[in-house]
Amino acid sequence: MSNALSWVAIGTLSDIPVRGARTVNTPNGRVAVFRTADDRIFALDDRCPHKGGPLAQGIVHDRSVTCPLHNLVIDLATGEARGEDRLCARTLPVRVEGGRVLLGLGQRAVQAA
Amino acid sequence: MNKSNPRERLVVVGNGMAGIRTVEELLALDPGRYDVTVFGAEPHVNYNRIMLSPVLAGEKTFQDIVLNDRDWYAANGITLHAGDRVVGVDRAAKLVMAVSGLFVPYDKLLLATGSDPFIVPVPGKDLPGxxxxxxxxxxxxxxxxxxxxxxxxxxxxxxxxxxxxxxxxxxxxxxxxxxxxxxxxxxxxxxxxxxxxxxxxxxxxxxxxxxxxxxxxxxxxxxxxxxxxxxxxxxxxxxxxxxGIRPSTGLARAAGIEVNRGVLVDDHMRTSDPAILAVGECVEHRGHCYGLVAPLWDMAKVAAAQLAGDGGRAYQGSVTSTKLKVTGIDVFSAGDFAEGKGREEIVLRDAARGVYKRLVIQDNRIVGVVLYGETADGPWFFDLLRQGTDITDLRESLIFGQAYAGGAPLDPMAAVAALPDEAEICGCNGVCKGQVTSAITAKGLTDVDGVRAATKASASCGSCTGQVEKLLALTLGDRYKPAAVQPVCACTSHGHDEVRRRIVSQGLKSIQAVMQALEWKTSCGCAKCRPALNFYLLATWPGEYVDDQQSRFVNERLHANIQKDGTYSVVPRMWGGVTSAKELRAIADVADKYAIPTVKVTGGQRIDLLGVRKEDLPAVWADLNAAGMVSGHAYAKGLRTVKTCVGTDWCRFGTQDSTGLGIKLEKFLWGSWTPAKLKMAVSGCPRNCAESTCKDIGIICVDSGYEIHFAGAAGLEIRGTEVLCHVGTEAEVLEVCAALVQAYREQGRYLERVYKWAKRVGSDAIRAQVVADLSNRRALYDRFVHSQQFAQVDPWAERVRGLDAHEFQPLSPLPVLEPAE
Missing domain, CATH: 3.50.50.60 (FAD/NAD(P)-binding domain)
Structure with missing residues (x-):
């Protein structure tokens, strides 16, 4: 049961700027929801695995974001940092349905919300 | 087959491309099997719907796009009810009912109802017109x-x-x-x-x-x-x-057939009712609905086989490609062209021909194709994509298309070498190849600037610079030593100066226009080049170019400085370092009200509020605005502070009103974006208490007037300033400083501080522009003043009024939960 996902509507696609991000507070911490130039949506913990920088505030390019604190480049789909660092941010499932952005959260997190 | 038995009855709902193609396929497989009745809502025979665009454009007539004329229906014994819409299906009785009142029984029913246009639900959507x-x-x-x-x-x-x-x-x-x-x-x-x-x-x-x-x-x-x-x-x-379109599912839904987005079909195009098949845009197969024609052909084959009793054939879904049918505009796309881990892109831009091609490669296979301006190779790329062909051996020349497949990579040098002497190189100035090569030889030219001076080739828009460079290399051989240019970033081979020059000469007014004209090697740039291009465009086209917020570093987007813990610092402007009890009280109140943990005096004579939560920024600014304070741009690549001493107001050594001049300078120069941050100071006497001699621009007041200094640094590097000039009046100080800032804005490379710019172009060259050449100084000054009218808007006040509100508020989850599949 603790593994089951629930999809929580967090807003509409147009709430998120193209090549930008918004954050959403969840019981498990702040999540950054990104929208790329081609309108793909990705969700990651809003914490750079390097020094905890707020990834949502970085510049979004291709399918990556550059952390505003120290310019680490994070792949939005995998959360992995570019380069040899072996650092990885946690990704969350997210999908768009009829213009609504749905974030996949663990059952426990949803109940707490 | 027993011919004496009455033939089975097939009713087709939909006289469009999918339905009729299925009938055609069926006739080819088993011509005598069914009595076929076709209903069409439109009063026409089957026509090629995708060719409606050329009919609208006047390039074709309706007759040109008819696929099956009345004779075809007659010759094949098909009963056509054109203009008679089917309104119901009685599955128990196996009957269809048409709007005309006609009832037709079936043994097999084929739904090919296509799709309906989506109507935006806005007021007035039903108006005539x-x-x-x-x-x-x-x-x-x-x-x-x-x-x-x-x-x-x-x-x-x-x-x-x-x-x-x-x-x-x-x-x-x-x-x-x-x-x-x-x-x-x-x-x-x-x-x-x-x-x-x-x-x-x-x-x-x-x-x-x-x-x-x-x-x-x-x-x-x-x-x-x-x-x-x-x-x-x-x-x-x-x-x-x-x-957009939606699968037309009303009939199926009313008949109780399983419907999701489209009519659900299995791999044999069967619906939930085994007697009923469906094909075309009305169906949903393995979660996909298709709106293009190619999948219809595949579906029609499978449905026809199924109707002919061959259940062995299965539909596996389709990979589709798209081509825009607008004469003179060639666009092709297929597959998935998003960036991603393990994916590489090959981009070819040819600015002169308006060509953009991008292939997305994963595991040595093409997964996406976008072609603009030259689409002849679209089908070839699409074929490689569909077949999943390993392109390792083709890679070097792949983007150049099938004609070069597997051959040697294109040698652009050979192409230029092969040009005849009369071939035009520079279109702007009408210079041909022979003129360029003979000038190189006769005048002993060794670089592009030499060619520009001697022949005017590449001296205007510059788009032929590459060709001129190749001619230099061909003519001089090893003696040609192109100046090593540091590219802006890995997305381009061009340096900052070339980018700036082309923005001006070619009138490029958007980031995408720059990327295309300068043949960027990526499709949308990176975190290095985008902020640089955004600045260059902003500085070149004031009032015209719209600042791209998503190409700005967070500090300049949020108008505050991000701190290591993700909070922000807020620094209101204190003009010339002068404040008042009222301002200090407002700052103290803000610190209390928003529980701001640290209040610190900065090195630039103002006060920094550290640890402000992002969500609180607009409210903090609103309170500061209310006390008359505006953004201090402590986060900007722009004017930061003008530090001053107390000058003649108080100091027994003061020679001029250094505080007043500092305030005037700050009020005049604030708000303008510069290549890097700009710090200034005004000292009232040569004792230099405001430390003017390590600033980007520093003023030292003397009895006879003002010494203007520039190109100092006190950061990573320590550098004393150089004297730019000596002037007699405050008005001249303002004019020279504005001209200097404007020259820096026009010539400085992004992130290059004034001292680095001066080192690169030479202090004397700068003096000549902004001091000696009075008309040039005036022109620089005028351009600065012009751009300031668009720049001097307090970004805090704009955001207090609600601009970019999304930047400050997190999304709020809606209380709608649904279980995951």
């Missing part, structure tokens, strides 16, 4: 409207909408396309190609408004225009809704 673009009747309605001229609005910048727009334009209407998304055809094209398409349409006189959200369609009794969410109104005599 609002049409869709789906069938011949729609085309006739558009043609009738265009016969009277006037203006048309097309809602939807996808494939269909753009074809409608081009057609109406060809018919002489004044056409505006409204598109909700930032770039046209965003499902089929990447933003780079979408941008090129927009430019091409604009060039044809079709107005394109992206990010256009239709609020209402206006008119009393007949459409007169469209109003957008932002209040803009566009006049229209006709409005074409082309925002």
């Amino acid at each position: 609002v049409v869709t673009f789906r069938d011949l009747a729609d085309v006739d309605a558009m043609l009738a409207a265009s016969a009277e001229g006037g203006s048309a609005v097309v809602i939807g910048g996808g494939l269909l909408g753009l074809e409608a727009a081009a057609g109406l334009k060809a018919r002489g209407m004044d056409v505006t396309v409204l598109h909700l998304m930032p770039t046209l055809m965003e499902r089929q094209l990447d933003p780079a190609a979408g941008h090129l398409l927009e430019q091409a349409l604009e060039k044809r006189g079709i107005r394109v408004i992206t990010r256009a959200n239709t609020h209402a369609i206006l008119g009393e009794g007949k459409v007169t225009g469209v109003r957008l969410d932002d209040g803009r109104e566009i006049a229209a005599d006709i409005v074409v809704m082309a925002v």
